[in-house]
Amino acid sequence: MKSLFIKYKSVIKFILTFLAVYIGLSIVYKLYLNASVGSQYYPDYVTNLVAYQSEALLNTVGYNTEVVRHPDEPSMKLLVNGKYIAKIIEGCNAISVIILFISFIIAFSGKLKTTVLFLLTGSVLIYAVNLIRIVILSIGLYHYPWRSNILHTVVFPAIIYGIVFLLWMLWVNKFSNIGKKNG
Template identity: 65%
Template sequence: MKTLLLKYKAVIKFILTFSIVYGLLTIAYKFYLQFSTGTAFYPDYFTNLVARQTEILLNKLDYKTVIIPHTNEPSIKVIVNDKYLARVVEGCNSLSVIILFVSFIIAFSGKLKTAILYAFSGAVFIYVINLLRIVLLSIGLYHYPKKEYILHTVIFPAIIYGIVFLLWLIWVNRFSNVKRKHE
């Protein structure tokens, strides 16, 4: 048993570290969501921020856009040229994806300073890509409403998760301790 543990020490360390970090960040995020209700930023600060930035970008692209709080659920309606197109919900703010990304970076450890910089810059990059994804999704829904399923369920999730996967590959192959051990 001890030999088996030693043989898979790196895998066990990765799983435990990932699970602990992911669990702690997820719990912190749940507390954030719980205590952000009833604030001026409906439904929560980051979801509201994503919706407002989506509105700004769509307006800059000449799509007359307004956002309004949804009355029946914790989300924000995106209305383009007086047409209700989409809603921005908590899952659209990219924080859950960022938590997953950061947990992986920490679990595949590297130099502390490099890990912090990579996690931070990766989180910002994921946030920006997610925002652009929502803008493009809104434009797609405006022009091709019958393609909602493929746009929302297939293409745009593939974009965000594909970017995260590429960032992970870069981390593991260029910056993590795993790369240095095999050199």
């Protein structure tokens, strides 16, 4: 048994580090969500920000868009030309995806400066791609409402998780300690 631990030490270290960071950041995020109940930003600051930034982007590309507080649930209603298109909930703000991204990068750490810069750059890129994803989804739902299921459950998760996967591959192959050993 000891020989297995020695043989797979790097795998075990990766898994334990990933889980520790993921659980730690998830707890911090949950505490943030609990603390934002009743704040001036509804349903929470980041989701509120994503909703209004999505509204601004949609208005920029020529859609008359408005975001309003949902009266019955913790979400923001997205209206395009007065038509209720989608609701922006906490899960739409990409924070959970960024937590997953950060956990993986830290588990496959590289040099401290490189790791921190990649975490910041990657997180901003994921956030930006998420905004674009919401805009594309909203336009798609506006023009093709009968395609809502495939748009929301297949295409748009593929966009956000696709960018995360590409960032992970870039990190492992170019910047992590493992990528440098193999390169």
